Amino acid sequence: MGEGVKSSMPAVTAMAHPNLALVKYWGQRDTVRQLPLNDSISVNLSGATTTTTVQFDVALEKDEFELDGARPSAAAVARVSAHMQRIRALAGIPTYARVQSRNSFPAGIGIASSASGFAALTLAGTRAAGLALDAKALSSLARLGSGSACRSIPDGFAEWLAGTGEDSYAVQLAPPEHWDLAIVTVYFDPQPKAISSLEGHRAAPSSPFFEARLRQLGETLRTVRWAVLERDFSTLGMAVEREALSLHVIAMSSRVAGQPHLSGIYYWQPQTLALMHAVQRWRAEGLAVAFTLDAGPAVHLLVEAENRGALLEAVGGVLPALGGQVLVSAPGMGARVVDEEKGKFNAESRVF
């Protein structure tokens, strides 16, 4: 396109869900290219959505970014603009864009809006620039915005292949309808993280347990991949619980540069631990439930859909004392273009 870019390009809106890692991404091979040290497996969370509209406009003198109706931090604007610059380079256009994004869920609760955000931005931005990237290229590009965003591109269950070179992207492991899981996310009042996930990734190799984690991951990946494909809940549950613990083992035993008063990175809050204990108790009482945790205090509870009611009842029994809130998801779709006028999917624009 280059010089031939139209002065008025269409606005494109895309939606994406954050994803929940069943096998975690923790530790980077390359921080600039967001290349992970290990493969990971995730499921999209249908209960949380980012919706992003991108329109290139020759009248703009810089990218404009609005998040949830407000102006985000300069750092957030710069990060979005850097991603738009990647899209401009791919499309061969110089035009700046207007980006409007809305999250259906609060920030800072332990559900990564950067994953859904950069997945939606990548799809809306490339389409608005006239590009029609395939799934692999979209996933790889989304990764450059925020590593785990690559897993929010495919529908349902995804596996992010770390790769060995410069490329690294997620592929679909199973579609959302493959396994009717319920994911109940219990989150607490947003608290500023003392240590960001970025710092956590950087510090990970300083843990005396990091190499053991990487060695263990081959077996964990095989087990979780098999359990998803075979819909074996008890195998999945034990494996994801131990894998979540493994991430926190690394975080808690990491040495954080410039934080001499911290002996490690403690993402758990007392409520996190209370729920971890509750899960062991509920399981002993016969409820087939498992938890997983990301780099934050929120607890994600997994059950097969037939046990959703029983789980919500159990959670309701402990929640008043813990003061948390609940978000309920099923395995979600991947990034897709939506027709905002009709408020529904634009089937012609679905990429998968």
Next chain:
Amino acid sequence: MGEGVKSSMPAVTAMAHPNLALVKYWGQRDTVRQLPLNDSISVNLSGATTTTTVQFDVALEKDEFELDGARPSAAAVARVSAHMQRIRALAGIPTYARVQSRNSFPAGIGIASSASGFAALTLAGTRAAGLALDAKALSSLARLGSGSACRSIPDGFAEWLAGTGEDSYAVQLAPPEHWDLAIVTVYFDPQPKAISSLEGHRAAPSSPFFEARLRQLGETLRTVRWAVLERDFSTLGMAVEREALSLHVIAMSSRVAGQPHLSGIYYWQPQTLALMHAVQRWRAEGLAVAFTLDAGPAVHLLVEAENRGALLEAVGGVLPALGGQVLVSAPGMGARVVDEEKGKFNAESRVF
């Protein structure tokens, strides 16, 4: 002695303190002989005491054991009687004994009464049997009753040398007066442990991180030994916190035989984690404090004595919300024979 044993042998009373591991004992090379897989370092807790009186009596037809004025469980009686049998074998006498033991601290709060108990029993029992074992032999014998009891024999700071053969005992690293530390133990309502320390030791090698822990321990031991000898609190604090975390890393990632609903051994309670967070905060605010944790929810807070008041004030600020209780210790003496009539140490009977 053998057949020549006197019909009326004197009662001997000994006192010992539980000890707090700065470098932990977790994982056994030999469960019968209580041989550990690694060296460990501890300090005796002056604020908690077990006092034990032993008298051999030819009129008895079996050992009698009274704990805190009551009859303990059959398992506890059998464990004490097995230890008396070791002492009888050493002394060459057939006589049964009356054993009365009192703990100054509650059971099940995360302070191991088995350590102080078997240290006091070993000293009182051998003396009552007419033996005069040296420090090494006492420590080695106490170990057979309960592994970490060997560390409650020497005064002050002790290092348990795992050894490579059948023998394994603790030696003094520094006397109590070497370093004026305050140890504030915050404990919570006694709860029955879902998983005993014994099962924890057995399960430890199943953790994917156990080999990494053993590899790390050489450096940890060197650091903690050096920090104790040089009285370098900030080095000690960071090292013991990371070491405590390491024990719980292993526990939380262990596979427990016969407990298929448990993904790991979670000894922490929500209050434990609240205090761990508080310690990081207090340290950031300038208080030189560190925590350590044993296989239970209690939190042991370490400061130099000049900061004891500041620590107790800080603890007092969070304790009402947590509902815990506090025990304050300094580095304590080792096992010693006491003259109960006078209610003070019998200097002639001190073994070290």
